[in-house]
Amino acid sequence: MKRTLVRFNTLWMCLAFSVLLAACGNKEAEQRTAFIGFLQTRVLDKPGLRVPTLTPDEKASFGDYAQHYAVIADFNEGMNKSVSQPMTQVMAKGALRSIADLSSRRDDLKAAKDGLRGLRTALDQELAKADAAHAGLKQADDLKQVYGKAYDKTVSAPAATFKEVFPALDSVFDGALAIGDYIERNKSKIQVSGASVTVTDPAVQAELNKMLQDLNGHSKAINAAQSKMQAMVRGS
Template identity: 45%
Template sequence: MAGRLLTLLTCLLVGLLLAACGQSEADQRQAFIAFLQTEVLPKPGARVPQPNAEKLTSFGDYAGHYAVITRFHERMNASVANPMQDAMSKGMPRSIEEVATRKADIAAVRAGFVKMRDALDRSVATADAERDALKQPADLASVYAATYDKLVAQPVATFREIFPPTDDAFGAVLELAELIDANRPAIRFNGAQMEINNIALRTKMQTAMTAMTSKQRAMIEAQQKLRRMVYGG
């Protein structure tokens, strides 16, 4: 009886040890590589899949490597993507009358883009530092580098492309607002239209409006490029 109990305890102990050692570092690394190669890299756009708890466990310590990327996206969404979407939907005037009446608001929105750009720089600097501190075997390093490029470097580069045309577009709106302010007595608003009798001023106003429209178009094209990068297509 005692011998049988000892054998049973030995088997249980061996089973526990095998379970504890069931996933080697190589197994964890291969599970992480497989996830990146099948569920991240082939997918269109720059979306960040969220593995379930079981899958994260299978990555072992490499789950922390993926967390570098997910934390970056959390920071970027909170300080850049969401504020930018809100600014675009509320900031750009929808009529000439709004250009004339919302100059301070438009200037504040334009200043907010500077803060977003600074926040993006800080976010990617943090992610780059965390990535540089990772220790990765060669087989994982190449796959991770491609993933980091897809989910961090490319979104950052595309966001950075948006800031100049966006600043130009809002700057053109403010230039038009300044022109309107400087010539208030000579301008009469009739609904969505402006009535200007002075031919020289009318020409100036038309030139400013044409410049604003052109720069808004460039901003919209940059936004469309960002959407294609994020969602694919």
């Protein structure tokens, strides 16, 4: 009787363990399905850049996959705090209201250029951190396909579009500083009063006009990059 009882108990434990494994497997599948549905309907199907905050119920329904979404959410939060918000301060620092600013606000322009370098570094760091976390995720093929599209839309594309602004801004700051230096070197021939400029030397006037035209061209590149960013965010 004792031997039969041991066999019965062992068999019962094996059956129970099998049922437990099946239950765990079904739970993971349900969580994965819920997460895929969320990414599709709340991120991919929505126009523009949308990174909604998970509710407690959503976190619970996604299980461990909530941490997969955290990779996307953390990148966007980090980019907002370390790049987007400081960018507003950099642009305000380097804003030019008149041609007189080109010579009188050179320190502000230099500070803005230095700040821009820091923003570029911050964006590179945030993207590298997100890419590393993304590469380390273990995902089934059905989730990997949808998650990859969501990651491109909410991480890769915004980072790439944002980076397009940096070269144009660099060129604007460099051009503005060069014009300021040129005006300072030729201040005996260039008289600046607000938006008006008087130049007594034709050669100096020709060179100054060329530098100002180049500066305007770089400004157009910034406007184009900003328009592209706004279209991506709004989805239009």
